[in-house]
Amino acid sequence: MKRAATLLSLGAALAMLSSTLLAAQGNAEHGKQKAATCFACHGVDGNAIDPQYPRLAGQYNVYMQFALHEYKDGKRDNPIMKGMVATLSDQDIEDISTYFSKLPTKLGTLKGHVGGEP
Numbered sequence: 001m002k003r004a005a006t007l008l009s010l011g012a013a014l015a016m017l018s019s020t021l022l023a024a025q026g027n028a029e030h031g032k033q034k035a036a037t038c039f040a041c042h043g044v045d046g047n048a049i050d051p052q053y054p055r056l057a058g059q060y061n062v063y064m065q066f067a068l069h070e071y072k073d074g075k076r077d078n079p080i081m082k083g084m085v086a087t088l089s090d091q092d093i094e095d096i097s098t099y100f101s102k103l104p105t106k107l108g109t110l111k112g113h114v115g116g117e118p
Contacts, residue, residue, distance in 0.1 A: 025061065026091065031099025034092050037084060038100075047106040058105030064097035 038056075042048045046057030056064065071081040072088065085093070 026094030026098035028099045031095035035096045046100045046103040056100040057103035061097045061101035068093045
């Protein structure tokens with residue numbers, strides 16, 4: 001009985017999570033338009049050349065949304081990013097994340113892209 005209740009609760013949680021992830025898909029074309037200010041650092045194709053800026057192309061959509069919300073809420077402390085996301089709506093964040101997540105990455109390895117590594 002207790003196991004059945006646990007399994008039922010787990011199933012309900014997974015159903016809610018999957019519906020949230022499905023709803024988390026934005027419009028990539030709108031995202032490209034809204035991401036114009038991002039291109040200066042992250043590149044139009046999401047593959048930043050300067051190693052101080054993350055490559056966004058091919059990143060997980062939901063992860064990028066999570067990160068952008070954390071910059072907006074101040075949970076991630078970066079004054080530049082906080083200013084960039086300050087006026088973005090939830091829909092803007094979904095659209096921008098969808099745009100970058102659909103781009104092909106040029107990052108074949110993490111060598112030289114992880115802090116502290118040459």
